[in-house]
Amino acid sequence: MSAATIINGTNGTNGQVNGTNGKNGVSQSSQNMCSYEECDKIAQHLLSKTRHRPKIGIICGSGLGGLAESVENKESFSYKEIPQFPVSTVPGHAGRLVFGKLGGKEVVAMQGRFHPYEGYPLSLCTLPVRVMKLMGVETLIVTNAAGGLNESYEVGDVMVIKDHINMPGFSGNNPLIGENEDKFGPRFPAMSSGYDRNLRKMALEIGKELKFDNFMHEGVYVMLGGPCFETIAECKLLRICGADVTGMSTVHEVIMARHCGMRAFGMSLVTNKCVMDYDEDRKANHEEVLETSKRRGEDMQKLVTKMIERIEV
């Protein structure tokens, strides 16, 4: 099934890749951004189907969907059932929106996210973030699987994201491209405080309490478009640029969250060490990514759950 088929079709989504004037007035730009009113329609539709009223949103990374499984009093919706939503196509991304309670708070969790390499424009990948906002979510927590560039990071280490490098943005690809939706936020949002300082501090403190500090760091995440894992030369370049880990997600979601005034927090699991040496035969692969996520998933769950317990809503 091609990306265009997925987007145009089978589940009633309206995320046409190419058109500028999609059905139901969906398109506002060449990237087919949903309007504020359309996002609100999806949000109200979901709220009419669940008794939960989430204030905290979670996006689970590759193989890290166990966090959504640990939600109590769950009410789940397959992305296929949600109007205008894309569908998940990547192993390790179940493709469900899960409402319920975690750490004593009402949450909504994406068990599976959308990546640009699946063929979706960034504005469509981030549609759920705006829908979360209109459902009342104030804080967004994102996790991801990433490759370690920092030589001191080991497989299984966890990195609290301090800042990001929006590599797709360097070539003009940003989820906010197109007509600005002023009701969400400004045309030119600042991105110098993307990742909330208090939440970062809280995560590192909780990490200490849980005795996770021997495998926790704080650092910089760089997003590339994927789906290829990086070349050795690219890894060397990214490291010189100041990145500690590299991945294929998160940045577009955090941009969208910050644009509409949500607080954002992100955490990367180092699922593999990037190959940085021409004499090495090791190759990055998605199986290793999922294997590491499985191994460290429960620790990440504990940490996020404790954070949610402490977040004031």
Ligand SMILES: O=P(O)(O)O[C@@H]1C[C@H](O)[C@@H](CO)O1
């Ligand atoms: O959704 P995330 O960023 O956790 O997934 C990473 C990046 C690719 O989708 C995949 C590569 O193994 O894992």
